[in-house]
Amino acid sequence: EPEVTQTPSHQVTQMGQEVILRCVPISNHLYFYWYRQILGQKVEFLVSFYNNEISEKSEIFDDQFSVERPDGSNFTLKIRSTKLEDSAMYFCASSPGQGYQPQHFGDGTRLSIL
C-alpha cells in the first residue's frame, strides 16, 4: 500500500537556523497538508496546499513558515528562523481529490530546537 514518506525522522537544529522538512505524498494525491504536535498537546493544523498554492493556513503558520512543491513529488515545509517553541513532531498528510477523502499521514519528523 502506498505511503506518505517524511525525511528526516529526527532533525536537531540550533535556534535561529533555517530548517526544511521534506515529504513525499502518495503519488496520485492532489491535496497536501502539514500538521504539528507539540509534546503532550493535540495535533494542530498548519497549512493545506492544492494546485501549487496554499488553500488554508492556521494562525500558527506565520511569515516564518513556507511550503513548496518544488518538483512534482516532494512537498516541503521551511521554517526560516527557528524558535525553541517550534520543537514538535511535524506530520505531512495527503488526500486523493474531490469529495470526502480521508487524509493519509506520514510517520512524522521530530524537530528539536536547541
Added chain:
Amino acid sequence: AQRVTQPEKLLSVFKGAPVELKCNYSYSGSPELFWYVQYSRQRLQLLLRHISRESIKGFTADLNKGETSFHLKKPFAQEEDSAMYYCALSRITGANSKLTFGKGITLSVRP
C-alpha cells in the same frame, strides 16, 4: 470555530471488556467526524469515519448530532487494540478541509 473534546487521557480495561472512547465536538455547520489510531511507533491511521457507517476491527461510532458526540465503541476489547486514539473533525463543505483533532486518549488493554 471547530473544536473536538476528548475528556479522558487514559482508559485501561481488561481484555474482553467493553470500550467506549468519548468524543464531543463543536461546530456550527455539518461536520465530518473521524477516528484516527496510532499504534506504538506507527503513523496515524484512519480507523473509521461517520459518513461510511462501517465497523472496522470491531469498532463502531455513531454520530449523535443532538449530543454533538461521536463516541467510539467496541464490545470486547483485545490486547492489540492498545493504542492512542484521536477523534477529528473536518468541514463537510468540500475537499481539502483541515482536520481538527482532539487531544487523544490512550487505550490500554490488559491481558
